[in-house]
Amino acid sequence: MATNPIPYKIYLSEDEIPKQWYNLNAVMQHKHEPFLNPATLQPCKPEELKAVFCDECVDQELNRTDVYIDIPEDIRSFYKMYRPSPLVRAYVLEKALGTPAHIYYKFEGNNTSGSHKLNSAVAQAYYAKKQGLKSVTTETGAGQWGTALSMACAFYGLDLSVYMVKVSSEQKPYRKEVMRTYGAKVIPSPSDTTEAGRKILKEFPGTGGSLGCAISEAVEKAVTTPACRYVLGSVLDHVVLHQSVIGLESKAAMDKYGVQPDVIIGCVGGGSNFGGLIAPFMGDKILGKNDIEFIGVEPASCPSLTRGKFVYDFCDSAKITPLAKMYTLGCEFMPSANHAGGLRYHGMSPIVSELYHEGLMRAVAVEQTKVFEAAEQFARTEGILPAPESSHAIRVAIDEALKCKETGEAKTILFGLTGTGYFDMAAYKQYNDGTMTDSIPTDEDLAKGFASIPDIPQNK
């Protein structure tokens, strides 16, 4: 048990940055179904994936045996520039809520990318460099992933082309400037630099673009450029693996003070932050070592876990990626335009999907006005202005703490505060102005999305 008083912020030393990532895949008793090649409906072969992704990332993606995977010293050096991230005891929020619960959050926003995305960006850029590649490509919507990858590529001396959804690049010109400051080439998508882009531009001359189209362009650019690969910021197993640094540090910090979480809460979009946060704790649960309650929080406007189907689907709306067995709203599902809070992805990490399917975690969908209410309360008490995505976790952490207030239970709640909201002030403005509304898809809306799920034997 804890003997020392717990500080506001528990910082580990740089020596305590994990030396290995935690591969949840290796611990899971039921492994998730393999990715399928959409043309053959056979499991993707390593060499097929290696034409698109870096070799080492593919090896990690397919590794289902090693629980611990070494973090190269070069990556740990970069981690030292912004890690260990603090585990914060939310004393002020607890007091404001009048709850007996103990609330902790792992804060991943203290770096210029503003989020946890950097944890995987660094790793993927490093592996690309090590493989002798000259450049990588990616797509970005809101821009956090693009920013993180720009930072990593600047560090390792890799050229980077970011296909940014055109409407986002116009609405968030400053995100684009952060990426440019780090030397990235930011290309509004659709563009005339790829076949896919040119085709879309011809068909829909005035289009603002879509993430699906940006993915198509980034992948095409990668596979048609010598010494170039495509990198992805969420969903895939190797991204969840890299993000396990969040959970490992959280566990080390809590262990130091003899604290054991009763509940762990994280927001889920593609699932990489949540998967990384829970990884070592969930591994222990699978091994019968704890009985922690895990809660993934998704927006009510994009409820892939709570209202989606557990089937094979494309990872992108342009239907060019492999098929993944996951909870999905259908690859063509688009959340309502009035949804401001990120987490707009139609599917879910296959690992997280499998955990959910097995009942090892539960999921909650929350409405965005309630999310921003929690964000405001958190900002005013804990000082940090949270990203809308992260605020989904805050909402449910507060709700759980308020339940404790009713029952008198002094539960220990840990949640992931993935990032800051400095580039999301347009959404805060809506909330401050009282013009923000909620958008919950009707069953009809969902049916339209489900119609885009491929009609293949595996889904029967």
Add this chain to the structure above:
Amino acid sequence: MATNPIPYKIYLSEDEIPKQWYNLNAVMQHKHEPFLNPATLQPCKPEELKAVFCDECVDQELNRTDVYIDIPEDIRSFYKMYRPSPLVRAYVLEKALGTPAHIYYKFEGNNTSGSHKLNSAVAQAYYAKKQGLKSVTTETGAGQWGTALSMACAFYGLDLSVYMVKVSSEQKPYRKEVMRTYGAKVIPSPSDTTEAGRKILKEFPGTGGSLGCAISEAVEKAVTTPACRYVLGSVLDHVVLHQSVIGLESKAAMDKYGVQPDVIIGCVGGGSNFGGLIAPFMGDKILGKNDIEFIGVEPASCPSLTRGKFVYDFCDSAKITPLAKMYTLGCEFMPSANHAGGLRYHGMSPIVSELYHEGLMRAVAVEQTKVFEAAEQFARTEGILPAPESSHAIRVAIDEALKCKETGEAKTILFGLTGTGYFDMAAYKQYNDGTMTDSIPTDEDLAKGFASIPDIPQNK
């Protein structure tokens, strides 16, 4: 001497947050000249100042005897939410420069206000609350100070009215939203809420406002509202006092590893960050305990130390504040509109002015394109996207490190990294686009500013 290897980031524990501020004023052998009442040209009486500022702040302002002044436990509690701030060893930058110099920076940007401003905002809000006030007022230009004060007032439950220069509130709508999220009332200035504002609006209906006008409005609002005072974010002695927490933590962190700086560098606008960073080191220098070189860095477009006059002048362009003996370009001096980097203040903290006058420090003026070049290099190596203001210090730190490369000296350089540039991307865009230019005032420009210095006996 250091026995342990120095980590990338030296974090102190929360117990090591200073328990007392360092009052440089008490150590200085020649005290700076007192503030004068512009009507009588006599030193301002405490009661005159207390009509405008909080009582305790005025007492601190006039305290020239106590070297150490206790930090109330309540303020230390708030400090624990974002302090101690890290002292970072710039290993990656050193390597990129190929310099034998050891570069350290004290990073004050890891909080939502994005800068060191919070250190004094918390203290001033606390004292206002303790005095039983219901509200405070202030003005803000770029918005960092307004944001910091919004956070502090949200915490202590004080109402806050921020008069924001109208053109800034239009150009930086998102800064405004951050303040609103913390519950502040943000009023574009000039406004119809004050006599001063109404007068300006009548004379200049389309005006975009000015800092001088915003100060007038904030002060008028404070003195005409019951249980309300005005608070200021820089220049004054009590603000420098609060900012000494930066220097004290830096010194404690360096002492821990047996490191002694040879050079300390900070940007200077109003002078509070620089004054706070150097405070305990400069105190020791005055006491003959070290021979550190102190360098204040100002923009070439607003060169108050390097090209200003050391005279009595108003602290604001509206000529309503007391007169301060300081280096000034004249209270009506306005830097060129193409100057993007903050630090636009015409005058300088009386403490810093006196130190400069006595030759205890030197000053360097740098051009903004060179500043952004340094900012970019820093961002790409050290990862942090710096504020334009902070980047003035980076520029000179890099220049000093490059001199070491020539001479082979392994100097230890400490500089203050006051904040992040997330809300300054319009300036970065100019730099990235290659459209940024420098603006150095001509002697004629300076003469116009000097003409606004009051023609009083003290200035003969």
